Amino acid sequence: MQLKKYTDYALRVLIFTGMKKDGELASIKEISETYHISQHHLGKIVYQLNKLELLETIRGRNGGIRLAKPANEINVGLVVRVLENDFHLLECFDKGTDHCVISPACTLKHVLNKALNAFFKVLEEYTLKDLIRNEEELLELMGMEK
Incomplete structure (x- = not known):
């Protein structure tokens, strides 16, 4: 069984935003640079995750994205079922x-x-929370500070 790259990238976006603290915003540019994924492609993914009410998007100069609900309320299986349509x-x-x-x-x-x-x-x-339990190691691998 193989998932589409789209689903893989969507899960990565959720993991990235799930590690942000206290409503801190992430940017598509930041995610793109971390994972080496096209900003254009990520824009489509973020748009769909927003429509699915998994991400909240904030417009404007100081805008960005963040989880729309707590990480422990985002079920990995349901995300994959929705994103994988075949x-x-x-x-x-x-x-x-x-x-x-x-x-x-x-x-x-x-x-x-x-x-x-x-x-x-x-x-x-x-849940998404289960995927980010090893947060310190993930942050280090992504070249980010805690």
Whole structure:
């Protein structure tokens, strides 16, 4: 199973903003420089995270972004489910394009569906707060001070 870069980057944005303290704002530029990701691409991600009410964006000269809710209320599994819109692991997962002759009797799709559900079950056990428990180490790796 592989997540899209978009989802990876969105989780990184949430981790970055989740480590800010007391309503401190982050900037797309700061995140871009830290992770070496295009500001333009991050802008699209921040826009969607704002629409999902996970980030709050503040306009203006002293503007920036911050979490819209506490890190312990942001469920990793739910974020991934929303951002990943295609979990058709095999052709038979997509009813409209299933041309496999054994599909009606095949149990592989059921096995993979069970595995996919287990994948999400594990992700849903974690919140953003769980992802930033090792904050000091993360800050050091990002070249930031506490």
